[in-house]
Amino acid sequence: MAATCKLNVAVCSSVSGEVPACGRTTTISSAALIRNSFSNSALFGKSSLSLASTSSATPVISRRAVTVCKVNKGDQLPNATLKDQDGKPVSLSKFKGKPLVLYFYPADETPGCTKQACAFRDSYDKFTKAGAIVVGVSADNPESHRAFRQKYRLPFTLLSDDGNKLRKDWGVPGDLFGTLPGRQTYVFDKKGVCQLIFNNQFQPEKHIGETLNVLSSL
Template identity: 40%
Template structure:
């Protein structure tokens, strides 16, 4: 996991509509950058729906939400449409950004060691610096926790 106080690595990935999105385009705004394992899985759906439900409150705070997984653009589009997600999902099938943010780790899956995305959320400030970093976040609680962090960091 990247430490707080570091410059957030810039990147450009495709969103659910196949458009290029760069982190640097959000300079001047707070960004909640969350990494999740897989579209349409119970925990990831719960986390995304939590962010969607609280989205108006994040907007009031001027915060952008970006979700990143290694799923394809097509998978993201289906996920977004299924749950009517109002924020941007980014596709990183080459794991470039996932590895740059140090969230590709060995995990235990049903007793087997596998490599995968560790659910992690970063709060990036207006200058592009990592303000907060959370690893092993609880999917259901993460959106509420991030809104509380925003409320206290303003």
């Protein structure tokens, strides 16, 4: 007899807009969700998974996982050091003193990420006038970043997040049940205080308008 499942998820991010506070609860029902939720629980905040069947021979399986939103609005910019497209170490602390737009994206040369990078490029004068620095972050190595940057004439720094360590440290959620790295943008003011967290995987160009709106109010 087929088993059914019910997944109660406390979500700490949104794929379609500014990230809400942790703790909003939604319910998803799908038997196929079990495999993904076990291997990709980092997508969610606090979750509880239960599997039940009308057959008494089917065991009840429960799993709880906790992922903390580690960077929230009002938080200070955490320090970390990553390699840029030239393989040189860059400390995030060096960006304090100017507004910082730091965006996490899935991968170089993918359609959405290329569209997003080129949109930042095309609006780069607006970011410059706002006194802001733009930095892109993905798990690609410096060589990939250098080729991507040169091909599309990107005027901003790309940092290599080896093993997605920074992404994990900041609690950046994945999309499609964790199968796809999340597309999330942070805006920090010149004092290093986070003023915006915006998450939208499937409308990459929307990140530019949202960040410029926040920068205009700083």
